[in-house]
Amino acid sequence: MSDHERQTQVIGVASGKGGVGKTTISVNLALALVKLGKRVALLDADLGLANAQLLLGLNAPYNLSDVIAGNKTVSEVSINHEDGLILIPGASGNAELANINALTAQSLIQSIFNEHSDLDIIVVDAAAGLSESNLTFMRACGRRLVILQDEPASIADAYGLIKLQSKEQRMHDLFVVPNRVPTQEAGRQLFNKMNGVCMRFLEEPVNYIHSIEEDNVLTLATRQRENIFTNHSHSKSAKNFTALAEALAKAAPE
Numbered sequence: 575m576s577d578h579e580r581q582t583q584v585i586g587v588a589s590g591k592g593g594v595g596k597t598t599i600s601v602n603l604a605l606a607l608v609k610l611g612k613r614v615a616l617l618d619a620d621l622g623l624a625n626a627q628l629l630l631g632l633n634a635p636y637n638l639s640d641v642i643a644g645n646k647t648v649s650e651v652s653i654n655h656e657d658g659l660i661l662i663p664g665a666s667g668n669a670e671l672a673n674i675n676a677l678t679a680q681s682l683i684q685s686i687f688n689e690h691s692d693l694d695i696i697v698v699d700a701a702a703g704l705s706e707s708n709l710t711f712m713r714a715c716g717r718r719l720v721i722l723q724d725e726p727a728s729i730a731d732a733y734g735l736i737k738l739q740s741k742e743q744r745m746h747d748l749f750v751v752p753n754r755v756p757t758q759e760a761g762r763q764l765f766n767k768m769n770g771v772c773m774r775f776l777e778e779p780v781n782y783i784h785s786i787e788e789d790n791v792l793t794l795a796t797r798q799r800e801n802i803f804t805n806h807s808h809s810k811s812a813k814n815f816t817a818l819a820e821a822l823a824k825a826a827p828e
Protein backbone atom coordinates (compact mmCIF):
# COMPACT_ATOMS: atom_id res chain seq x y z
CA MET A 575 0.00 0.00 0.00
CA SER A 576 1.41 3.40 -0.92
CA ASP A 577 1.60 6.31 1.50
CA HIS A 578 -1.15 8.00 -0.45
CA GLU A 579 -3.53 5.07 -0.01
CA ARG A 580 -2.65 4.87 3.64
CA GLN A 581 -3.79 8.45 4.27
CA THR A 582 -6.65 8.86 6.63
CA GLN A 583 -9.91 9.84 4.98
CA VAL A 584 -11.93 12.37 6.97
CA ILE A 585 -15.68 12.30 6.38
CA GLY A 586 -17.75 15.13 7.87
CA VAL A 587 -21.43 14.64 8.63
CA ALA A 588 -23.14 18.01 8.65
CA SER A 589 -26.53 19.65 8.31
CA GLY A 590 -28.00 23.11 8.23
CA LYS A 591 -30.66 22.31 10.79
CA GLY A 592 -30.41 20.18 13.94
CA GLY A 593 -32.38 17.02 14.59
CA VAL A 594 -32.18 15.67 11.04
CA GLY A 595 -30.10 12.59 11.88
CA LYS A 596 -26.42 13.62 11.90
CA THR A 597 -25.48 11.69 15.02
CA THR A 598 -27.54 8.65 14.02
CA ILE A 599 -25.87 8.63 10.60
CA SER A 600 -22.35 9.32 11.96
CA VAL A 601 -22.53 6.49 14.47
CA ASN A 602 -24.03 3.93 12.09
CA LEU A 603 -21.83 4.90 9.16
CA ALA A 604 -18.79 4.49 11.45
CA LEU A 605 -20.03 1.06 12.62
CA ALA A 606 -20.71 0.01 9.00
CA LEU A 607 -17.17 1.03 8.03
CA VAL A 608 -15.77 -1.03 10.93
CA LYS A 609 -17.80 -3.98 9.64
CA LEU A 610 -16.08 -3.54 6.28
CA GLY A 611 -12.74 -3.97 8.05
CA LYS A 612 -11.72 -0.33 8.22
CA ARG A 613 -9.95 1.25 11.18
CA VAL A 614 -12.36 4.00 12.15
CA ALA A 615 -12.60 6.79 14.70
CA LEU A 616 -15.73 8.79 15.37
CA LEU A 617 -15.08 12.37 16.41
CA ASP A 618 -17.92 14.00 18.22
CA ALA A 619 -17.41 17.57 17.10
CA ASP A 620 -20.87 18.67 18.10
CA LEU A 621 -19.20 20.35 21.03
CA GLY A 622 -22.27 21.99 22.45
CA LEU A 623 -24.51 18.95 22.59
CA ALA A 624 -22.56 15.71 22.53
CA ASN A 625 -24.47 12.50 22.11
CA ALA A 626 -22.50 10.05 19.97
CA GLN A 627 -21.32 8.39 23.18
CA LEU A 628 -24.89 8.03 24.38
CA LEU A 629 -25.87 6.29 21.16
CA LEU A 630 -22.98 3.89 21.61
CA GLY A 631 -23.89 3.29 25.24
CA LEU A 632 -20.53 4.65 26.38
CA ASN A 633 -19.73 6.87 29.30
CA ALA A 634 -16.51 8.74 28.66
CA PRO A 635 -14.63 9.94 31.75
CA TYR A 636 -12.82 12.65 29.76
CA ASN A 637 -13.62 14.49 26.57
CA LEU A 638 -12.49 17.17 24.15
CA SER A 639 -12.91 19.92 26.70
CA ASP A 640 -10.04 18.33 28.67
CA VAL A 641 -7.94 18.38 25.50
CA ILE A 642 -8.78 22.00 24.74
CA ALA A 643 -7.99 22.92 28.35
CA GLY A 644 -4.59 21.26 27.91
CA ASN A 645 -5.14 18.64 30.62
CA LYS A 646 -5.36 15.54 28.43
CA THR A 647 -4.13 14.35 25.05
CA VAL A 648 -6.50 13.14 22.34
CA SER A 649 -5.48 9.52 22.90
CA GLU A 650 -6.08 9.88 26.63
CA VAL A 651 -9.70 10.91 26.10
CA SER A 652 -10.36 8.41 23.27
CA ILE A 653 -12.25 5.27 24.17
CA ASN A 654 -12.33 1.92 22.39
CA HIS A 655 -15.80 0.68 21.64
CA GLU A 656 -16.25 -3.07 21.86
CA ASP A 657 -16.95 -3.29 18.13
CA GLY A 658 -13.52 -1.87 17.30
CA LEU A 659 -14.58 1.72 16.84
CA ILE A 660 -12.58 4.50 18.52
CA LEU A 661 -14.70 7.28 19.95
CA ILE A 662 -13.26 10.72 20.53
CA PRO A 663 -15.91 12.13 22.86
CA GLY A 664 -17.30 15.62 22.58
CA ALA A 665 -18.00 17.95 25.44
CA SER A 666 -21.62 18.06 26.42
CA GLY A 667 -23.32 21.13 27.76
CA ASN A 668 -20.32 23.41 27.66
CA ALA A 669 -21.49 26.50 25.80
CA GLU A 670 -17.98 27.98 25.56
CA LEU A 671 -16.76 24.99 23.62
CA ALA A 672 -19.53 25.33 21.09
CA ASN A 673 -17.87 28.58 20.06
CA ILE A 674 -14.20 27.62 19.92
CA ASN A 675 -12.25 29.63 17.39
CA ALA A 676 -10.77 28.44 14.12
CA LEU A 677 -7.26 28.20 15.55
CA THR A 678 -8.31 25.91 18.41
CA ALA A 679 -10.40 23.74 16.12
CA GLN A 680 -7.49 23.48 13.69
CA SER A 681 -4.98 22.44 16.35
CA LEU A 682 -7.45 19.92 17.73
CA ILE A 683 -7.78 18.28 14.31
CA GLN A 684 -4.01 18.28 13.91
CA SER A 685 -3.60 16.48 17.27
CA ILE A 686 -6.09 13.84 16.18
CA PHE A 687 -4.10 13.20 12.99
CA ASN A 688 -0.85 13.03 14.97
CA GLU A 689 -2.10 10.73 17.70
CA HIS A 690 -4.24 8.41 15.57
CA SER A 691 -2.09 8.19 12.45
CA ASP A 692 -2.99 4.54 11.76
CA LEU A 693 -6.67 5.15 11.01
CA ASP A 694 -8.31 4.57 7.63
CA ILE A 695 -11.26 6.85 8.27
CA ILE A 696 -12.33 9.51 10.74
CA VAL A 697 -16.07 10.23 10.78
CA VAL A 698 -16.84 13.68 12.17
CA ASP A 699 -20.25 14.27 13.72
CA ALA A 700 -20.39 18.02 13.14
CA ALA A 701 -22.62 20.59 14.77
CA ALA A 702 -25.65 21.90 12.91
CA GLY A 703 -25.44 25.31 11.33
CA LEU A 704 -22.86 27.74 10.11
CA SER A 705 -20.79 28.70 13.17
CA GLU A 706 -17.13 29.43 12.53
CA SER A 707 -15.93 26.46 14.58
CA ASN A 708 -18.26 24.17 12.67
CA LEU A 709 -17.06 25.49 9.31
CA THR A 710 -13.48 24.95 10.49
CA PHE A 711 -14.20 21.33 11.27
CA MET A 712 -15.90 20.97 7.89
CA ARG A 713 -12.86 22.42 6.08
CA ALA A 714 -10.71 19.70 7.62
CA CYS A 715 -12.96 17.01 6.12
CA GLY A 716 -11.98 15.59 2.74
CA ARG A 717 -15.58 14.67 2.07
CA ARG A 718 -18.70 16.17 3.55
CA LEU A 719 -22.14 14.64 3.80
CA VAL A 720 -24.98 17.14 4.11
CA ILE A 721 -27.92 15.43 5.79
CA LEU A 722 -31.40 16.68 5.03
CA GLN A 723 -35.00 15.65 5.43
CA ASP A 724 -37.91 16.32 3.13
CA GLU A 725 -39.24 19.39 4.91
CA PRO A 726 -38.91 23.08 3.98
CA ALA A 727 -36.72 24.18 6.94
CA SER A 728 -34.29 21.30 6.50
CA ILE A 729 -34.04 21.88 2.74
CA ALA A 730 -33.55 25.64 3.13
CA ASP A 731 -30.86 25.26 5.81
CA ALA A 732 -29.08 22.50 3.88
CA TYR A 733 -28.99 24.81 0.87
CA GLY A 734 -27.46 27.57 3.04
CA LEU A 735 -24.67 25.22 4.04
CA ILE A 736 -24.12 23.99 0.47
CA LYS A 737 -23.96 27.58 -0.78
CA LEU A 738 -21.08 28.32 1.61
CA GLN A 739 -19.27 25.19 0.43
CA SER A 740 -19.70 26.40 -3.12
CA LYS A 741 -18.06 29.74 -2.22
CA GLU A 742 -15.15 27.76 -0.81
CA GLN A 743 -14.89 25.71 -4.03
CA ARG A 744 -15.64 22.50 -2.16
CA MET A 745 -18.59 21.14 -4.14
CA HIS A 746 -16.81 18.25 -5.88
CA ASP A 747 -16.58 16.19 -2.68
CA LEU A 748 -19.87 17.20 -1.12
CA PHE A 749 -22.66 14.62 -0.96
CA VAL A 750 -26.31 15.24 -0.19
CA VAL A 751 -27.75 12.43 1.96
CA PRO A 752 -31.55 12.43 2.28
CA ASN A 753 -32.63 10.92 5.60
CA ARG A 754 -35.92 9.46 6.87
CA VAL A 755 -37.28 9.07 3.35
CA PRO A 756 -40.00 6.45 2.67
CA THR A 757 -38.07 4.75 -0.17
CA GLN A 758 -34.75 5.02 -2.03
CA GLU A 759 -36.71 6.40 -4.97
CA ALA A 760 -38.13 9.19 -2.80
CA GLY A 761 -34.61 9.92 -1.53
CA ARG A 762 -33.36 10.19 -5.09
CA GLN A 763 -36.17 12.63 -5.88
CA LEU A 764 -35.32 14.79 -2.88
CA PHE A 765 -31.71 14.81 -4.03
CA ASN A 766 -32.80 15.78 -7.57
CA LYS A 767 -34.74 18.69 -6.15
CA MET A 768 -31.71 19.96 -4.20
CA ASN A 769 -29.42 19.35 -7.14
CA GLY A 770 -31.78 21.35 -9.37
CA VAL A 771 -31.63 24.31 -6.99
CA CYS A 772 -27.82 24.10 -6.88
CA MET A 773 -27.56 23.94 -10.67
CA ARG A 774 -29.85 26.91 -11.03
CA PHE A 775 -28.45 29.24 -8.37
CA LEU A 776 -24.88 28.04 -7.85
CA GLU A 777 -24.35 26.67 -11.36
CA GLU A 778 -22.76 23.57 -9.86
CA PRO A 779 -24.08 20.08 -9.16
CA VAL A 780 -23.95 18.26 -5.84
CA ASN A 781 -23.20 14.54 -5.52
CA TYR A 782 -25.32 11.62 -4.49
CA ILE A 783 -24.56 8.16 -3.10
CA HIS A 784 -27.51 6.75 -1.23
CA SER A 785 -30.41 7.72 1.02
CA ILE A 786 -31.26 6.55 4.52
CA GLU A 787 -34.84 5.35 4.81
CA GLU A 788 -37.16 5.93 7.72
CA ASP A 789 -36.81 2.81 9.84
CA ASN A 790 -38.55 1.96 13.08
CA VAL A 791 -35.91 -0.65 13.80
CA LEU A 792 -33.31 2.12 13.82
CA THR A 793 -35.31 4.29 16.22
CA LEU A 794 -35.81 1.38 18.62
CA ALA A 795 -32.25 0.10 18.33
CA THR A 796 -30.97 3.61 19.04
CA ARG A 797 -33.12 3.85 22.12
CA GLN A 798 -31.92 0.48 23.40
CA ARG A 799 -28.25 1.11 22.45
CA GLU A 800 -28.28 -1.87 20.11
CA ASN A 801 -25.91 -2.28 17.20
CA ILE A 802 -28.13 -2.70 14.10
CA PHE A 803 -25.39 -4.64 12.29
CA THR A 804 -25.24 -7.21 15.06
CA ASN A 805 -28.87 -7.37 16.14
CA HIS A 806 -30.79 -6.31 13.01
CA SER A 807 -28.49 -7.12 10.12
CA HIS A 808 -31.39 -7.54 7.67
CA SER A 809 -33.02 -4.21 8.52
CA LYS A 810 -33.46 -1.47 5.95
CA SER A 811 -31.08 0.75 7.88
CA ALA A 812 -28.31 -1.87 8.10
CA LYS A 813 -28.56 -2.19 4.31
CA ASN A 814 -28.67 1.58 3.74
CA PHE A 815 -25.66 2.30 5.96
CA THR A 816 -23.68 -0.55 4.43
CA ALA A 817 -24.33 0.83 0.94
CA LEU A 818 -23.25 4.30 2.05
CA ALA A 819 -20.14 2.92 3.76
CA GLU A 820 -19.15 0.78 0.77
CA ALA A 821 -19.32 3.73 -1.60
CA LEU A 822 -17.30 5.96 0.73
CA ALA A 823 -14.72 3.27 1.52
CA LYS A 824 -14.14 2.42 -2.13
CA ALA A 825 -12.41 5.52 -3.37
CA ALA A 826 -10.50 7.92 -1.17
CA PRO A 827 -10.51 11.48 -2.51
CA GLU A 828 -7.36 13.20 -3.83
Ligand SMILES: Nc1ncnc2c1ncn2[C@@H]1O[C@H](COP(=O)(O)OP(=O)(O)O)[C@@H](O)[C@H]1O
Nearest residue numbers: 592593594595596597598754787788789793796
Ligand atom coordinates in the same frame (compact mmCIF):
# COMPACT_ATOMS: atom_id res chain seq x y z
N1 LIG B 1 -33.60 7.05 9.28
C1 LIG B 1 -34.20 7.20 10.49
N2 LIG B 1 -35.26 6.42 10.83
C2 LIG B 1 -35.87 6.57 12.02
N3 LIG B 1 -35.51 7.46 12.97
C3 LIG B 1 -34.46 8.27 12.69
C4 LIG B 1 -33.74 8.18 11.44
N4 LIG B 1 -32.75 9.11 11.47
C5 LIG B 1 -32.84 9.74 12.66
N5 LIG B 1 -33.86 9.27 13.40
C6 LIG B 1 -34.26 9.74 14.74
O1 LIG B 1 -34.34 11.17 14.68
C7 LIG B 1 -33.93 11.75 15.91
C8 LIG B 1 -32.86 12.81 15.68
O2 LIG B 1 -31.70 12.20 15.17
P1 LIG B 1 -30.22 12.68 15.56
O3 LIG B 1 -29.28 11.73 14.91
O4 LIG B 1 -30.07 12.86 17.03
O5 LIG B 1 -30.15 14.10 14.83
P2 LIG B 1 -29.03 15.24 14.90
O6 LIG B 1 -27.76 14.61 15.37
O7 LIG B 1 -28.95 15.77 13.50
O8 LIG B 1 -29.54 16.28 15.85
C9 LIG B 1 -33.46 10.59 16.79
O9 LIG B 1 -34.49 10.27 17.69
C10 LIG B 1 -33.22 9.44 15.80
O10 LIG B 1 -33.43 8.18 16.40
Ligand SMILES: [Mg+2]
Nearest residue numbers: 596597620625
Ligand atom coordinates in the same frame (compact mmCIF):
# COMPACT_ATOMS: atom_id res chain seq x y z
MG1 LIG C 1 -26.44 15.19 16.97
